[in-house]
Amino acid sequence: MSDLSVATEELPPVAPALKVSSTDVAVEMVDVNKWYGEFHVLRDINLKVMRGERIVICGPSGSGKSTLIRCINRLEEHQKGKIVVDGKELTNDLRKIDEVRREVGMVFQHFNLFPHLTILENCTLAPINVRKMPKREAEDIAMHYLNRVKIPEQANKYPGQLSGGQQQRVAIARSLCMNPRVMLFDEPTSALDPEMIKEVLDVMVGLALEGMTMICVTHEMGFARQVANRVIFMDGGQIIEQNDPVSFFTNPQHERTKLFLSQILH
Amino acid sequence: MSDLSVATEELPPVAPALKVSSTDVAVEMVDVNKWYGEFHVLRDINLKVMRGERIVICGPSGSGKSTLIRCINRLEEHQKGKIVVDGKELTNDLRKIDEVRREVGMVFQHFNLFPHLTILENCTLAPINVRKMPKREAEDIAMHYLNRVKIPEQANKYPGQLSGGQQQRVAIARSLCMNPRVMLFDEPTSALDPEMIKEVLDVMVGLALEGMTMICVTHEMGFARQVANRVIFMDGGQIIEQNDPVSFFTNPQHERTKLFLSQILH
Amino acid sequence: MNAPSQTFVSNALIPAQAPPANSVGINGWMRKNLFSTPLNSVMTVVLLVFIVWAVTPFIRFTLIDATWTGTDRQACLRSTGACWAYVKAYLPQFIYGRYPIGERWRVDLVFWMLVIGMIPMLIPRAPFKRLNAIFLLGIFPVAAFILLTGGHYQFAGRLIPNSVMPPSPLRFAIEFGILSAVILFFVGLFAWLSGKPVAGSGNVVGIILGCVAAVLALCGIDFGLVPVETANWGGLLVTLVVAITGMIASLPLGILLALGRRSEMPVVKLASTIFIEVWRGVPLITVLFMASVMLPLFLPDGVTFDKLLRALIGVALFNAAYMAETIRGGLQAIPRGQYEGAKALGLGYWQMMRMIILPQSLKIVIPGIVGSFISLFKDTTLVIIIGLYDFLGQIQASANDAKWASPVTGLTGYIFAAMVFWAFCFSMSRYAAFTERRLDRGRR
Amino acid sequence: MATLLNNPTIRGYAFQIVFVLVLGWLVWDIIDNTARNLQKANIAAGYGFLDRTAGFGIVQKLIAYAESSSYGRALLIGLLNTLLVSGLGIILATVIGFIVGVARLSSNWLVSRVATAYVEILRNIPLLLQLFFWYFMVLRAVPGMREKWSLFGVFHINIGGLHVPKLVLGDTAWMVGAAILIAIALMIFVAKWGAARQSATGYRPPVGWINLAILIGLPVAAFFFAGQPLHFNVPVFNETGPLLRRGFQPDSGMTIIPEFVGLLLSLSLYTAAYIAEVVRSGIQAVSRGQTEAAASLGLRSGQTLRLVVVPQAMRVIIPPLTNQYLNLTKNSSLAVAVAYPDLVAVGGTVLNQTGQAVEVVSIWMLFYLGLSFLTSAVMGYFNKRAALVER
Amino acid sequence: GTLEDVKAKGFLQCGANGGNLIGFGATDEKGEWSGIDVDFCRAMAAAIFNDPTKVKFTPLNAKERFTALQSGEVDVLSRNTTWTMSRDSSLGLQFVGVTYYDGQGFMVRKALGVSSALELSGAKVCTQTGTTTELNLADYFRSHNMPYEVVAFEKNEEVLQAYEAGRCDAYTTDASGLYAERLKLTNPDEHMILPEIISKEPLGPAVRQGDDKWFTLAKWTLFALLNAEELGLTKANIDEKKTSDNPEIKRFLGIEGNFGEPIGLPADWAYNVIKGVGNYGEIFDANIGPSTPLGIARGLNNLWSKGGIQYAPPIR
Numbered sequence A, B: 001m002s003d004l005s006v007a008t009e010e011l012p013p014v015a016p017a018l019k020v021s022s023t024d025v026a027v028e029m030v031d032v033n034k035w036y037g038e039f040h041v042l043r044d045i046n047l048k049v050m051r052g053e054r055i056v057i058c059g060p061s062g063s064g065k066s067t068l069i070r071c072i073n074r075l076e077e078h079q080k081g082k083i084v085v086d087g088k089e090l091t092n093d094l095r096k097i098d099e100v101r102r103e104v105g106m107v108f109q110h111f112n113l114f115p116h117l118t119i120l121e122n123c124t125l126a127p128i129n130v131r132k133m134p135k136r137e138a139e140d141i142a143m144h145y146l147n148r149v150k151i152p153e154q155a156n157k158y159p160g161q162l163s164g165g166q167q168q169r170v171a172i173a174r175s176l177c178m179n180p181r182v183m184l185f186d187e188p189t190s191a192l193d194p195e196m197i198k199e200v201l202d203v204m205v206g207l208a209l210e211g212m213t214m215i216c217v218t219h220e221m222g223f224a225r226q227v228a229n230r231v232i233f234m235d236g237g238q239i240i241e242q243n244d245p246v247s248f249f250t251n252p253q254h255e256r257t258k259l260f261l262s263q264i265l266h
Numbered sequence C: 001m002n003a004p005s006q007t008f009v010s011n012a013l014i015p016a017q018a019p020p021a022n023s024v025g026i027n028g029w030m031r032k033n034l035f036s037t038p039l040n041s042v043m044t045v046v047l048l049v050f051i052v053w054a055v056t057p058f059i060r061f062t063l064i065d066a067t068w069t070g071t072d073r074q075a076c077l078r079s080t081g082a083c084w085a086y087v088k089a090y091l092p093q094f095i096y097g098r099y100p101i102g103e104r105w106r107v108d109l110v111f112w113m114l115v116i117g118m119i120p121m122l123i124p125r126a127p128f129k130r131l132n133a134i135f136l137l138g139i140f141p142v143a144a145f146i147l148l149t150g151g152h153y154q155f156a157g158r159l160i161p162n163s164v165m166p167p168s169p170l171r172f173a174i175e176f177g178i179l180s181a182v183i184l185f186f187v188g189l190f191a192w193l194s195g196k197p198v199a200g201s202g203n204v205v206g207i208i209l210g211c212v213a214a215v216l217a218l219c220g221i222d223f224g225l226v227p228v229e230t231a232n233w234g235g236l237l238v239t240l241v242v243a244i245t246g247m248i249a250s251l252p253l254g255i256l257l258a259l260g261r262r263s264e265m266p267v268v269k270l271a272s273t274i275f276i277e278v279w280r281g282v283p284l285i286t287v288l289f290m291a292s293v294m295l296p297l298f299l300p301d302g303v304t305f306d307k308l309l310r311a312l313i314g315v316a317l318f319n320a321a322y323m324a325e326t327i328r329g330g331l332q333a334i335p336r337g338q339y340e341g342a343k344a345l346g347l348g349y350w351q352m353m354r355m356i357i358l359p360q361s362l363k364i365v366i367p368g369i370v371g372s373f374i375s376l377f378k379d380t381t382l383v384i385i386i387g388l389y390d391f392l393g394q395i396q397a398s399a400n401d402a403k404w405a406s407p408v409t410g411l412t413g414y415i416f417a418a419m420v421f422w423a424f425c426f427s428m429s430r431y432a433a434f435t436e437r438r439l440d441r442g443r444r
Numbered sequence D: 001m002a003t004l005l006n007n008p009t010i011r012g013y014a015f016q017i018v019f020v021l022v023l024g025w026l027v028w029d030i031i032d033n034t035a036r037n038l039q040k041a042n043i044a045a046g047y048g049f050l051d052r053t054a055g056f057g058i059v060q061k062l063i064a065y066a067e068s069s070s071y072g073r074a075l076l077i078g079l080l081n082t083l084l085v086s087g088l089g090i091i092l093a094t095v096i097g098f099i100v101g102v103a104r105l106s107s108n109w110l111v112s113r114v115a116t117a118y119v120e121i122l123r124n125i126p127l128l129l130q131l132f133f134w135y136f137m138v139l140r141a142v143p144g145m146r147e148k149w150s151l152f153g154v155f156h157i158n159i160g161g162l163h164v165p166k167l168v169l170g171d172t173a174w175m176v177g178a179a180i181l182i183a184i185a186l187m188i189f190v191a192k193w194g195a196a197r198q199s200a201t202g203y204r205p206p207v208g209w210i211n212l213a214i215l216i217g218l219p220v221a222a223f224f225f226a227g228q229p230l231h232f233n234v235p236v237f238n239e240t241g242p243l244l245r246r247g248f249q250p251d252s253g254m255t256i257i258p259e260f261v262g263l264l265l266s267l268s269l270y271t272a273a274y275i276a277e278v279v280r281s282g283i284q285a286v287s288r289g290q291t292e293a294a295a296s297l298g299l300r301s302g303q304t305l306r307l308v309v310v311p312q313a314m315r316v317i318i319p320p321l322t323n324q325y326l327n328l329t330k331n332s333s334l335a336v337a338v339a340y341p342d343l344v345a346v347g348g349t350v351l352n353q354t355g356q357a358v359e360v361v362s363i364w365m366l367f368y369l370g371l372s373f374l375t376s377a378v379m380g381y382f383n384k385r386a387a388l389v390e391r
Numbered sequence E: 001g002t003l004e005d006v007k008a009k010g011f012l013q014c015g016a017n018g019g020n021l022i023g024f025g026a027t028d029e030k031g032e033w034s035g036i037d038v039d040f041c042r043a044m045a046a047a048i049f050n051d052p053t054k055v056k057f058t059p060l061n062a063k064e065r066f067t068a069l070q071s072g073e074v075d076v077l078s079r080n081t082t083w084t085m086s087r088d089s090s091l092g093l094q095f096v097g098v099t100y101y102d103g104q105g106f107m108v109r110k111a112l113g114v115s116s117a118l119e120l121s122g123a124k125v126c127t128q129t130g131t132t133t134e135l136n137l138a139d140y141f142r143s144h145n146m147p148y149e150v151v152a153f154e155k156n157e158e159v160l161q162a163y164e165a166g167r168c169d170a171y172t173t174d175a176s177g178l179y180a181e182r183l184k185l186t187n188p189d190e191h192m193i194l195p196e197i198i199s200k201e202p203l204g205p206a207v208r209q210g211d212d213k214w215f216t217l218a219k220w221t222l223f224a225l226l227n228a229e230e231l232g233l234t235k236a237n238i239d240e241k242k243t244s245d246n247p248e249i250k251r252f253l254g255i256e257g258n259f260g261e262p263i264g265l266p267a268d269w270a271y272n273v274i275k276g277v278g279n280y281g282e283i284f285d286a287n288i289g290p291s292t293p294l295g296i297a298r299g300l301n302n303l304w305s306k307g308g309i310q311y312a313p314p315i316r
């Protein structure tokens, strides 16, 4: 897991250069609570993400990280509190939900590419059908992003023919094709072999450098150090601590954070 | 892969003590050729293994090592040349094949234990049904060998309940129960985790010390150094080089061998 | 950047709270499962109405308006509900058909033997599986055969006619000798041809001889039972006989066909494949027609088969083809390594199959096998088409009896038949599901 | 010798030779016995009987048939009836099966329970029983021969069947036919044009509406242009006269007989229970991640279903679905139990009148086998094309 | 020959109607067989074994009856089977005689207001497949130029259910069968059997071709039943008549001459038949006669001497 921290640590932390570029709020969560049946999985979550911010969320397994970011594009419903994305509050209004999903890209741990479509079709599906973009244009955009993730030559293959790292890069490109304002990543590298992790992280660092708003659940501490504005530590469904990466890693405040960091770094 | 060379190198090489104990020929291959369809997989193989000899075969993937040893107990049929095992030539005569298989034990990379039988039943199956041994006696022998591979307490479990290393040791014990004159090993450790490799190699070293005739496909160079009388290097279906382990490792002759060794040892 | 939120350390852990009332409890459950969206609410209401609309008449018919007692059709003629009195009066015939009343204890005995044999077989934990299987597959069929037909078959008489030699222990001995010699010859030939000489397996020979002798002797003995020809069997008896015989006979046949289809010998493979595909390609009732109309044409003059036996042959062959495909699936799921491991230990083809491959693959396909048993059980109703009175046939025939015929008699009969078949098939499918889950756990 | 005996190749050959001999002997014996038995019974072998006069009536005929037609014709009628009931049964079973299968996965508890109950009840009751049940249910539920229920004054139901107007073609009816063909061609063109527009501009023209207009408008225009060459032969219902003369008159309108309805209903309801299971497992085989990924790309649930879930589920569904189609076709042979004249029912009558058992059974078998092989060939081709490309 | 086989196995195997045709071949709740077809088999058993119970019945449906006889599954087929030329000549069987002169008729609802089959134009008619009925029906309607529609079922049970439900205007089968089936209707009185008989349906037992001895035996068993009625011999009085001096009766009872020997039976075979099952008239009356629920009049089936056409050659 920390193979990569070697690779990325060679670069100087880019955080200073990556100043938050705007004061707009991209995502705001106010007192969000969520239950699975009787189980209280998110507790009083308060979080404000500015446009251009890059947030890394970490924490032990089962602490509610995935649930949190899945609430942001309403893959899960919250029961209490308020979530506002890009100025739109998430309620039961289906139209709002669609609008929000169009502006929020998500990359999953298991890629979830569509196996029956070629790479190019995977990337153009949403632009054509959601954004009503002409096919030509959608393909141009798709090729642009495939270039960006460095696999233009795979455009006409099927997902089954690609390695895990390549698949995850396609998943990122696919999200980018919708030109989202916010990107969510849910442990994008944890299903990958070490060499492939690097490929994917490089792409993500690139994105970060361009100022994309990112909320990323990951345990790649090298990545967190290098690109995050803020690191959030969750446990038991709550935000236990949040801080800028340097302070977070060098000077954790909470006992739980200290324990967690001592396990994850060696 | 070379975790173990460290472990075994602590012992002095046992090879000198393991002199070939007899001059009988255990296995003899003369000009053996084999094709898979159009593909010429074994080319003019000549090999004489004396009783008590311990041969290690190594070489790059696809070089025909597995095919070679599978020909020895006729899991594969050869098309040209002569293979004599324990004085019996392998032809189409089923009775001869049965006799040879009874005298030759084989341990596979993936153990191939029978999952629906207990460990003890795995070990007694062949003695009872092939050697027509009384069940009592077969069980005594099986327990003896299970003791020898240090898992007598697992006798009544099922293979699925054992770790990989334990399973491979059962596979060895199962072969030994037939009291074979020759043991064949096809990469017995390559499907195992490092800690387990050691368990299995220890058992094999023990066998070697007792003078069992062994032909072993393996990349465990530590094992080769410690117990082999001879190391055979194959490539492209031919025997490229054979030598005693010391000379083989310190002074390989052929270019291919050098290249191969440089990759495998570091 | 206004970064007040930059640094944050929680100082108090938030305790778990109870979820909002409307998301748990019966309310939450209904909200989530019945009325989560407007569409869902509409569907819930519509379905509720539908259920009431569909189920009420059914309950009225079968329970509220039903006639429970009566001695003939007068009781039901004006009824608008089920005529259970008729079912009660005919129940024995539904079960036994025309089996003579005084002999019905024999059927009962066979039934209880079956139940006693099956129950411990079906409970995974019960001990003595092997003995149990011997009982079910070896002793039970012979006993059932003798009890149901009455036994005292002079099969043996087929070899040496009475005119040449009257029945006597000597004739039995001679005929037994001839028969077992023939069987042994074929077993030996088959074994040799397929790879493993039987020489040396003396106990195999012994077992074969013993079984042949026992079966012949038992079937030949006069137990003093009145013979009951199969034409008089009917009802559930015929259904169960056809289903169970079909199941038992189709299993070994299916295994042979499956092995045949995987054989490396082209002729065997081709023959098995054609056999399987042809049987699977045609409807069962044409097979039954063939068995009932054409089989007599195929046989030499004077040789006849009992009609039930003909149906059984048809059903067994038909089902064997389906079984073969199920089992082939199981065989294909066994990794190559298992074959190689067995061969490397010196096991022969049949040893390998019997001890290593089949036990594993049969276990995998148990759910599939039970599935085809269920369809076989349902298909037994088709024997009606060739004039055998199975459970459904018997019910239909009786519904038309002048003594009980009424507007509701037929419907009552169908409902009763449906309930009985459903109970059998549903419990089988539940059992299959149970085994599947159990095996899954075992594999994990 | 010993080596010969133990040589597996030789054994293999020996086994196969013995096998062929035994099989050959068996087949020869059967043929010989059959020939002899037929001769003894004075039955001529061969298909010559197909030209002889059948002499019996058939209640449902899709093409012209009278008692004076030949046995061959009668069998053809049966075959067409089989195809008709199977074809419609397949369509109906697919529709019901998909609905029930999707319903089983519904988030609405009641819906999924009812669907489950449907599947568990219908799968576990013999088809023959359901056939009787539905047939006699239909007979008992509808009004008698001299009464009727009418729907919109066009469809009439009574125990004689469903009576609907029959389309009668006039001389210039070909114009309407041509108009329909032209409309179809136009529709394809419009669909292509729509797709091209969408690629070019991103906006999809209302192809569906345009096509609907073409489909209705063109034939209607042609209809009036050609001087209204189509008219309906309306079922005539007499309310007066002697009782036997009342009710629907023969040769008026089109009658869908209750035997057909009962058979169709039971076949499709029964098969639908199996198809529902196929559909359910197909949909479940598409992982949740796929839906979530689609949702997070902003696809609406209809689009997700159409573009992501269905194409993937279909790969899993289609092979077992074909099996169910074949089963339905084979099960349609139960028709004889409720007097629907399918191939097996008509064949049975022919068999009984001529005694040509071998020939009639062979016709049955050839028909069903042909159908199976055709289907599996098509399926094999389809499967090969649809296989997911893997590494 | 068949006789030897039957004697060897100790009973006669008789193919009977499996479809519960009351009065001809049917079983009751206890599985007891009754009917005139069944009694004919009993008569044969009585002739052969002097025991009318030494007979076993195989229930057969219309389609399988001939194969069952051809293949030897049954020794005699006594299952209301119409004697036709094609059956006699090309199905490998031979009809023994006529046990019942029947003809195809129609049953309709009284409410239909029809009094003759000629008024059935346009009717929907239910019947059973695989019988001559289907063909007669077609011939009748065609020759009278009447349209009709036939709904043909596999089994009797369904024909009746469909007729009762109102699927058809008329139910056609042999008149005897109509009387039997009518009993099973909810309200038998609401239905009537039309007077027209549209076909000749001589029903009789059949045996396999090629065994003349067996054929003769079967034929004379039937004649014995008829002769007995003509001679006034009944089950009840036959023992008294042993003392009769009527030479015809003496020959019949085997007291004078041995007519049994040539057909492989004892001299008193005919006595055994009557003692076992009674004469033809008794059988008729017990099963289908006016005093039974079926209530069929003798009509054509009366003896020639009483205005019918049942006529048996003399035993001489």
Ligand SMILES: Nc1ncnc2c1ncn2[C@@H]1O[C@H](COP(=O)(O)OP(=O)(O)OP(=O)(O)O)[C@@H](O)[C@H]1O
Pocket (backbone or CB within 6 Å): A036, A037, A039, A041, A059, A060, A061, A062, A063, A064, A065, A066, A067, A068
């Ligand atoms: N659909 C669900 N129903 C019930 N409980 C759930 C569901 N999904 C998740 N949970 C529970 O909610 C808790 C939080 O889950 P979540 O997936 O958000 O954790 P996580 O922090 O992402 O963990 P990980 O690092 O393992 O992915 C866990 O205890 C999990 O078991």
Ligand SMILES: Nc1ncnc2c1ncn2[C@@H]1O[C@H](COP(=O)(O)OP(=O)(O)OP(=O)(O)O)[C@@H](O)[C@H]1O
Pocket (backbone or CB within 6 Å): B036, B037, B039, B041, B059, B060, B061, B062, B063, B064, B065, B066, B067, B068
């Ligand atoms: N059944 C087969 N049919 C066709 N080719 C085969 C078959 N089995 C093996 N081969 C080919 O024969 C060659 C030698 O195979 P073999 O398994 O003997 O190699 P190996 O030296 O054991 O390799 P590895 O180290 O990967 O096990 C390979 O190129 C392989 O692809």
Ligand SMILES: [Mg+2]
Pocket (backbone or CB within 6 Å): A065, A066, A067, A187
């Ligand atoms: Mg997670």
Ligand SMILES: [Mg+2]
Pocket (backbone or CB within 6 Å): B065, B066, B067, B187
């Ligand atoms: Mg290898």
